Amino acid sequence: MSAASRRAARPRRQAPDRRRGYPGVFVVLEGLDGAGTTTQAERLSGALRAEGYRTFVTREPSDGPVGTLIRQALTGRLGLPKTAGPLGPQTLALLFAADRTDHLEAQVIPALNRGDVVLCDRYVLSSLAYQGSSLPMEWVEGINGFAARPDLTFFLEIDVDVAAQRRVRRGGDAELYEDELQQRRIAQQYLRAIERRERDERILRVDGARPISEVTDELLRVLRPFLAAAAEQTPRA
Numbered sequence: 001m002s003a004a005s006r007r008a009a010r011p012r013r014q015a016p017d018r019r020r021g022y023p024g025v026f027v028v029l030e031g032l033d034g035a036g037t038t039t040q041a042e043r044l045s046g047a048l049r050a051e052g053y054r055t056f057v058t059r060e061p062s063d064g065p066v067g068t069l070i071r072q073a074l075t076g077r078l079g080l081p082k083t084a085g086p087l088g089p090q091t092l093a094l095l096f097a098a099d100r101t102d103h104l105e106a107q108v109i110p111a112l113n114r115g116d117v118v119l120c121d122r123y124v125l126s127s128l129a130y131q132g133s134s135l136p137m138e139w140v141e142g143i144n145g146f147a148a149r150p151d152l153t154f155f156l157e158i159d160v161d162v163a164a165q166r167r168v169r170r171g172g173d174a175e176l177y178e179d180e181l182q183q184r185r186i187a188q189q190y191l192r193a194i195e196r197r198e199r200d201e202r203i204l205r206v207d208g209a210r211p212i213s214e215v216t217d218e219l220l221r222v223l224r225p226f227l228a229a230a231a232e233q234t235p236r237a
C-alpha cells in the first residue's frame with residue numbers, strides 16, 4: 001500500500017496533520033456557557049496524565065494582560081464612560097483577537113513545542129460564535145487570521161435551556177452574552193461557524209447533554225488514537 005493510499009484509508013478525523021510544526025497536540029473545547037468545556041478540559045487532563053501524557057490546560061480569554069481586560073469587560077468592571085455600558089462589539093472582538101495572539105505566543109506555542117497535549121477551553125470558534133453574533137463573521141475571521149489552527153476541536157452540543165440550568169447551578173454573576181435570546185443566537189452562530197470551518201479543520205460534535213463521565217469517555221475514545229497517531233508521526237527530538 002502506498003503512503004498516499006494509507007493516508008486516504010485512515011479516517012480523516014483521526015489523522016493528525018503531518019505538517020504540524022511542533023511535537024505537541026493542540027486540542028480545543030468549545031460550546032455554549034454551561035456546555036461543560038471547563039469540566040471536560042480538567043477531566044481530560046487528569047485522564048491523559050494518568051496515561052503518561054504531559055498536558056497543559058489553558059483557556060480563553062487567557063490569564064494574560066489582554067485576557068484579564070476582557071474578563072473585566074465581561075463582568076462589567078470595565079466599559080464605556082458614563083455608564084454607557086460595556087465595550088463596543090468591535091473593541092471587544094479586537095481584544096479577543098489580541099488576547100489570542102498573546103496567549104499563543106506566551107503559553108500555547110511554548111507548550112506545543114515542549115510536546116504537551118494542550119487542552120484549550122475556547123478558541124477562534126468562540127469568537128466566530130459570540131462576536132460573530134453581532135458582527136460580520138468574515139470580519140471576525142479576518143482579525144483572527146494569524147491564529148494557529150487546532151489539531152482537533154470538540155464542540156460540546158447542548159440545549160440552550162440545559163446550559164442555562166447548569167449555569168444557575170454553577171452560581172456566580174451573569175456575564176455579558178448570557179441572556180436567553182443571545183444564547184440562542186450564539187448557538188446558531190456556532191453551527192454556522194462550524195459549517196464554515198469544518199472543511200479545513202477537524203471539528204467533532206459531541207453530545208454534551210449526557211452525564212459528565214460519559215462525555216469524558218467519548219472524548220477519550222477519540223483522543224487516544226488521535227494522540228497515538230500524532231506521537232508516531234512526530235520525529236523525536
Ligand SMILES: Nc1ncnc2c1ncn2[C@@H]1O[C@H](COP(=O)(O)OP(=O)(O)O)[C@@H](O)[C@H]1O
Nearest residue numbers: 033034035036037038039166170208210211212
Ligand atoms: N455533562 C454534564 N452533566 C451535568 N452537569 C454538568 C455536565 N458538564 C458540566 N456540568 C456542570 O454544569 C456546570 C457548568 O459546567 P462548566 O464546565 O463550568 O461549563 P462551561 O465551562 O462550558 O461553561 C458546572 O456546575 C458543571 O459541574
Ligand SMILES: [Mg+2]
Nearest residue numbers: 037038039121
Ligand atoms: Mg467554563
